[in-house]
Amino acid sequence: MKKQYAVIGLGRFGSSLAKELIELGFDVLGIDSSEQTVEKLNGILTRAVIADSTDIEALKALGIGNFDCVIVAIGNDIQSSILTSMLLKELEVKTVVAKALTELHGKVLNKMGVDRIVYPERDMGIRVAHQLASPNLLDYIEISKDYTVAELSVPKRLSGLSLKELDLRVKYGCSVIAINRKDSVTIAPMGTDILNDSDVMVIIGNNQQIIDFEREFID
Incomplete structure (x- = not known):
């Protein structure tokens, strides 16, 4: 079976990453809190949904624990990024990748056991x-x-x-x-x-x- 990815946060970085994964032939679930953002990617991604990624019940309902890799690409909300990453580790997602905005943000994600931390701007x-x-x-x-x-x-x-x-x-x-x-x-x-x-x-x-x-x- 081909790998399944979920991308949380569909801003410029997240949407670009999600689209590229689709081009590479993978199934991609896109998650964002903005209805407008999700509408733009409906029909492009395998599935795009509106959800609050800091709500563990919402993540469970999406079956997030079944995905091979979940990428936390949340924009400028460091608190949401950290809380989302924490919940994904709690739900035993196989691989969690997170975008970090600062070195300190990255250190916190690393302490939480995030598998890979990326610094797109840096x-x-x-x-x-x-x-x-x-x-x-x-x-x-x-x-x-x-x-x-x-x-x-x-x-x-x-x-x-x-x-x-x-x-x-x-x-x-x-x-x-x-x-x-x-x-x-x-x-x-x-x-x-x-x-x-x-x-x-x-x-x-x-x-x-x-x-x-x-x-x-x-x-």
């Missing part, structure tokens, strides 16, 4: 800053406090080099885990793979390793 700010600092940086995703995955377009000066010649692992400690080309993607490329200036390298390493590589090789 993370987007970090990604945009890195993209502005390096024109060849297409995307930048922190996967932990130590490791980052970065997408870098191959500059002309590296075109024609093999990964063995580039020798990223030995020189910088980071690794090319994929090469995106116009018509194909090479996962776990070999040392003999040749880079072209139309390629995109997907690199994993810690922040400093990737910065050091960018400074020396990226135009």
Whole structure:
């Protein structure tokens, strides 16, 4: 059976996430306290309902405990976000993901046992800053406090080099885990793979390793 998701809070972040999950082929229940917001997503999501997520009986009536993952995407009401997350853990939802507005908000959610905490505004700010600092940086995703995955377009000066010649692992400690080309993607490329200036390298390493590589090789 395909996974079932519930998204609580259908503002910009929540509705975007819910729509993308639908596009990926999953069943999605959308929950919001605004009738107008719910009406906009009726017919787009698997189901959209008006409910107070801080009411445990309302959550039980929706069968929230049966969902594989529930995302708390409540906007600016930190109290409701915390109370909703607490009730979801009490109802033994398998996986609870919550949007945090501040570091303190995130710490509280973490103490409550929320499985994953996301900081959309902070993370987007970090990604945009890195993209502005390096024109060849297409995307930048922190996967932990130590490791980052970065997408870098191959500059002309590296075109024609093999990964063995580039020798990223030995020189910088980071690794090319994929090469995106116009018509194909090479996962776990070999040392003999040749880079072209139309390629995109997907690199994993810690922040400093990737910065050091960018400074020396990226135009």
